[in-house]
Amino acid sequence: MDAVVTRIGSANTEANRPSQKDAEDAVRTLLAWAGEDPTREGLLDTPKRVAKAYKELFGGYDEDPVEVLGRTFEEVAGYDDMVLVADIPFFSHCEHHMVPIIGKAHVAYMPDGRVLGLSKVARVVDIFARRLQTQESMTAQIASAIDTTLAPKGVAVMIDAEHMCMSMRGIKKQGSTTLTTTFTGDFKTDAALQARFMTMLYGRK
Numbered sequence: 380m381d382a383v384v385t386r387i388g389s390a391n392t393e394a395n396r397p398s399q400k401d402a403e404d405a406v407r408t409l410l411a412w413a414g415e416d417p418t419r420e421g422l423l424d425t426p427k428r429v430a431k432a433y434k435e436l437f438g439g440y441d442e443d444p445v446e447v448l449g450r451t452f453e454e455v456a457g458y459d460d461m462v463l464v465a466d467i468p469f470f471s472h473c474e475h476h477m478v479p480i481i482g483k484a485h486v487a488y489m490p491d492g493r494v495l496g497l498s499k500v501a502r503v504v505d506i507f508a509r510r511l512q513t514q515e516s517m518t519a520q521i522a523s524a525i526d527t528t529l530a531p532k533g534v535a536v537m538i539d540a541e542h543m544c545m546s547m548r549g550i551k552k553q554g555s556t557t558l559t560t561t562f563t564g565d566f567k568t569d570a571a572l573q574a575r576f577m578t579m580l581y582g583r584k
């Protein structure tokens with residue numbers, strides 16, 4: 380699979396990453412810069428907690444979507460129609476401001492013999508969400524990862540998300556959401572299939 384897709388944004392290998400202490404010092408610097416006293420009791424363990432939280436929130440750099448999508452199934456009694464996993468909630472962070480992007484991903488594919496474990500679709504969303512992102516990149520990366528590893532007849536990904544950098548700061552427009560889509564294969568060339576994806580998505584409740 381294309382290395383750009385799996386490792387995008389992950390320039391730092393384990394070997395040349397700053398240490399835990401470097402990360403904690405950086406948090407102390409930011410606290411002081413914001414006007415806090417990093418030595419007061421309530422903040423003493425904060426750098427350690429922030430580093431631990433970052434490990435979790437940005438854990439996607441250490442995970443490989445190809446590995447997750449590697450296990451596929453063929454025994455589905457001849458099922459060959461669309462599989463749509465809708466409303467996969469995610470938290471990501473925008474690469475411009477490092478504040479949250481909160482949203483839902485909808486992922487569909489047309490099988491070509493093999494299908495994915497349903498949880499794996501959600502796992503792949505999380506892997507890409509737990510990296511610094513633009514919504515456009517994340518949408519394209521999810522589609523590309525499934526397209527390349529499963530080789531289905533087509534993939535459709537839609538992300539509907541609110542960017543906290545637009546809600547909490549800057550233009551301060553709460554509630555505005557951004558929709559992005561990526562279509563590959565049959566979803567790209569077959570307008571009726573693309574329309575069916577939309578109908579299934581929006582007509583289900």
Ligand SMILES: Nc1nc2c(ncn2[C@@H]2O[C@H](COP(=O)(O)OP(=O)(O)OP(=O)(O)O)[C@@H](O)[C@H]2O)c(=O)[nH]1
Pocket residue numbers: 473474475512513514515542544545548549550
């Ligand atoms: N296309 C795209 N833009 C994003 C995404 N997340 C954040 N942005 C935008 O990135 C832009 C960065 O613009 P800059 O002018 O460099 O930064 P800024 O001064 O903080 O901009 P404002 O948010 O307008 O205050 C802003 O317009 C953000 O809304 C994303 O996922 N996709």
Ligand SMILES: [Zn+2]
Pocket residue numbers: 473474475476477478542544545
């Ligand atoms: Zn932002």
